[in-house]
Amino acid sequence: MKIAIIGVGNLGYSIAVGILSQKKEINCKSLYLTKRNISSLSHFEKVSLVKTTNDNRRAVKYSNVIILAVQPAQLMEVLEEVQDLIDPKKHTIISVATGRKIEEIEAVVKNGVPVIRCMPNTAISVGQSMTCISANEAGKLNFHLAKSIFNALGETMCIEERLMQAATVICASGIAFWMRLIRATTQGAVQLGFHSEEAQKLSMQTCLGAASLLIDSQSHPEQEIDKVTTPSGCTIEGLNEMEHQGLSSSIIKGLVTSYEKINQI
Ligand SMILES: NC(=O)C1=CN([C@@H]2O[C@H](COP(=O)(O)OP(=O)(O)OC[C@H]3O[C@@H](n4cnc5c(N)ncnc54)[C@H](OP(=O)(O)O)[C@@H]3O)[C@@H](O)[C@H]2O)C=CC1
Numbered sequence: 001m002k003i004a005i006i007g008v009g010n011l012g013y014s015i016a017v018g019i020l021s022q023k024k025e026i027n028c029k030s031l032y033l034t035k036r037n038i039s040s041l042s043h044f045e046k047v048s049l050v051k052t053t054n055d056n057r058r059a060v061k062y063s064n065v066i067i068l069a070v071q072p073a074q075l076m077e078v079l080e081e082v083q084d085l086i087d088p089k090k091h092t093i094i095s096v097a098t099g100r101k102i103e104e105i106e107a108v109v110k111n112g113v114p115v116i117r118c119m120p121n122t123a124i125s126v127g128q129s130m131t132c133i134s135a136n137e138a139g140k141l142n143f144h145l146a147k148s149i150f151n152a153l154g155e156t157m158c159i160e161e162r163l164m165q166a167a168t169v170i171c172a173s174g175i176a177f178w179m180r181l182i183r184a185t186t187q188g189a190v191q192l193g194f195h196s197e198e199a200q201k202l203s204m205q206t207c208l209g210a211a212s213l214l215i216d217s218q219s220h221p222e223q224e225i226d227k228v229t230t231p232s233g234c235t236i237e238g239l240n241e242m243e244h245q246g247l248s249s250s251i252i253k254g255l256v257t258s259y260e261k262i263n264q265i
């Protein structure tokens with residue numbers, strides 16, 4: 001695969017780091033990285049596979065998988081700039097732009113161009129993204145290209161495009177939500193007597209352990225909670241107080257508010 005990432009900002013950078021860490025498994029022959037101001041990409045210049053440029057047309061010309069990672073408001077302008085170079089027989093477009101539908105991209109490019117819409121998250125830089133994928137008919141024939149990139153960098157799930165906004169909130173924004181939960185438990189640990197670095201380590205590993213328990217045992221969170229909550233013990237006391245204060249309700253309300261905002265982007 002010859003890959004171009006158009007728009008190497010927060011997410012594009014994370015994808016680039018992930019691809020370079022798994023370049024053999026992904027079979028990446030070259031990686032073009034573009035943005036308008038490329039000074040922040042100078043450290044990539046030492047990597048033989050990588051070419052950094054502010055010339056999107058050059059990146060498209062020398063690549064076959066085009067990952068569009070610009071802001072939603074910048075997407076159409078970038079597509080217009082390169083659309084004449086995009087060849088349905090050569091290129092596959094992978095857009096990670098929030099809220100931009102496949103049909104909006106199809107309206108700009110030639111008929112028959114494979115378009116795949118993906119929603120990874122920034123944990124892609126450490127090979128732990130949860131990436132949701134949907135595609136147009138031509139894109140479905142090239143699902144293997146997206147899967148070979150994103151399966152190497154975490155887990156993937158093929159979903160209907162109508163669910164892409166919800167996936168964005170749960171998985172992409174989800175990184176921020178889980179960070180806040182880790183920060184809150186860290187703050188609690190400090191209040192209970194740990195130094196901040198110790199507190200964060202306790203919080204992070206416990207978070208990882210909880211997720212690993214569910215992944216390995218395929219059980220439901222309540223089954224694991226039952227194993228921890230001793231009758232009349234401290235866990236149920238703390239858990240019930242959190243729920244009295246609206247823990248589950250506030251998280252669900254936050255997710256729904258985030259979802260409503262996405263639909264306005
Ligand atoms: N951050 C996240 O966790 C996630 C983001 N997304 C989506 O991914 C996309 C990117 O988000 P994010 O990385 O946060 O945004 P950033 O603003 O960090 O990155 C966008 C990048 O695009 C570059 N850019 C802008 N215009 C052009 C252009 N004409 N040609 C080439 N490059 C250009 C900008 O650099 P310069 O100004 O130098 O050109 C910038 O680095 C968005 O659509 C977002 O909704 C999706 C999932 C998660």
Ligand SMILES: O=C(O)[C@@H]1CCC=N1
Binds near residue numbers: 098168172173
């Ligand atoms: O906050 C945002 O709008 C983007 C989409 C998901 C993560 N960042």
